[in-house]
Amino acid sequence: MTMHDADRPLDSLDRAILGLALEEPPLGLRSSILLATAYRPAPPFSFLELALLGALGAVAVWFAALLVLGGGSLFVHTVTTIAAVATAALSNGATLAWLAAGGATALWLSLFTVSQPVAHASHRSGPRNVP
Amino acid sequence: MKAAPEDGDLVAMTLQGNSEAFATLVERYDRAVYHLSYRMLHNVEDARDATQEAFFKAFRSLRTFRAGAKFSTWIFAISYHACCDRLARRKHDAGDELPDRADPARGPEQQAIALDEASRLRRAIDALPEKYRAVITLFHLQGRQYEEIASVLGLPLGTVKTHLFRAKEQLRRLLDGMEVTES
Numbered sequence: 353m354t355m356h357d358a359d360r361p362l363d364s365l366d367r368a369i370l371g372l373a374l375e376e377p378p379l380g381l382r383s384s385i386l387l388a389t390a391y392r393p394a395p396p397f398s399f400l401e402l403a404l405l406g407a408l409g410a411v412a413v414w415f416a417a418l419l420v421l422g423g424g425s426l427f428v429h430t431v432t433t434i435a436a437v438a439t440a441a442l443s444n445g446a447t448l449a450w451l452a453a454g455g456a457t458a459l460w461l462s463l464f465t466v467s468q469p470v471a472h473a474s475h476r477s478g479p480r481n482v483p
Numbered sequence: 484m485k486a487a488p489e490d491g492d493l494v495a496m497t498l499q500g501n502s503e504a505f506a507t508l509v510e511r512y513d514r515a516v517y518h519l520s521y522r523m524l525h526n527v528e529d530a531r532d533a534t535q536e537a538f539f540k541a542f543r544s545l546r547t548f549r550a551g552a553k554f555s556t557w558i559f560a561i562s563y564h565a566c567c568d569r570l571a572r573r574k575h576d577a578g579d580e581l582p583d584r585a586d587p588a589r590g591p592e593q594q595a596i597a598l599d600e601a602s603r604l605r606r607a608i609d610a611l612p613e614k615y616r617a618v619i620t621l622f623h624l625q626g627r628q629y630e631e632i633a634s635v636l637g638l639p640l641g642t643v644k645t646h647l648f649r650a651k652e653q654l655r656r657l658l659d660g661m662e663v664t665e666s
Contacts (some may be wrong), residue, residue, distance in 0.1 A: 356512055369623050377517040378531050385535055389542035390505035453511055
């Protein structure tokens with residue numbers, strides 16, 4: 353029998369180790385784990401919703417400042433200019449082609465699953481499956 | 484009667500958005516993960532934080548869990564590495580190598596007086612060097628699944644068996660020493 357023999361019968365020390373009770377975790381540990389993971393409350397707004405709200409807020413501030421500083425004529429002039437530029441761009445075949453290409457690329461990229469970031473390396477080597 | 488779902492099924496259900504499935508995994512393993520953390524760190528607060536960190540990392544990285552792998556081995560590996568990082572930080576903060584004993588002021592021999600057999604064994608395990616303590620604790624949690632233990636520790640199978648053999652030798656010596664002290 354060698355010291356590497358895994359098939360030898362359990363001795364009294366083995367049985368004592370295997371018979372040890374597990375440490376009692378502190379109260380509330382499970383609930384705090386669950387609150388940080390599975391039962392984590394969903395944020396009130398998603399990233400896209402926040403971005404949209406931010407953009408709307410910025411436009412509102414810009415509009416208010418425009419009215420206070422320059423009056424309505426400047427606003428009308430700005431909106432007219434933006435609309436003219438947008439109409440000119442969207443009536444251009446090359447612009448539309450580039451927009452279509454960009455949209456298709458974005459759609460194609462979205463089909464890939466983004467993998468989780470690899471956790472920082474430990475000071476010792478670990479199995480590859482460890483995050 | 485419906486059989487309890489396998490860990491792998493629970494992982495798949497969690498990935499499909501079933502929160503209860505991950506809660507079941509937490510219920511199954513939080514105590515064992517805490518036990519491993521506590522045996523490694525010897526501190527309730529640190530063990531609690533390391534356990535939370537392990538489950539948080541596991542939850543975040545659940546997509547990287549290999550189908551067919553054992554969840555217990557995976558979560559123990561995450562927990563073990565979290566503990567190693569904390570121990571390394573402690574050693575760095577202390578500016579020196581920490582002693583292997585949990586409580587250098589009172590040796591395990593003194594602490595063990597009047598304690599029962601299980602308590603003496605726990606004290607003896609705590610007095611082991613870190614690498615032996617880890618392997619004995621995983622043997623306690625996983626039994627003779629040496630390949631799983633090797634996977635958790637990131638060590639070759641032969642090294643794990645050698646560490647286990649030497650850890651038990653040291654444990655026997657420590658336990659003998661405690662008996663002499665008590666008598």
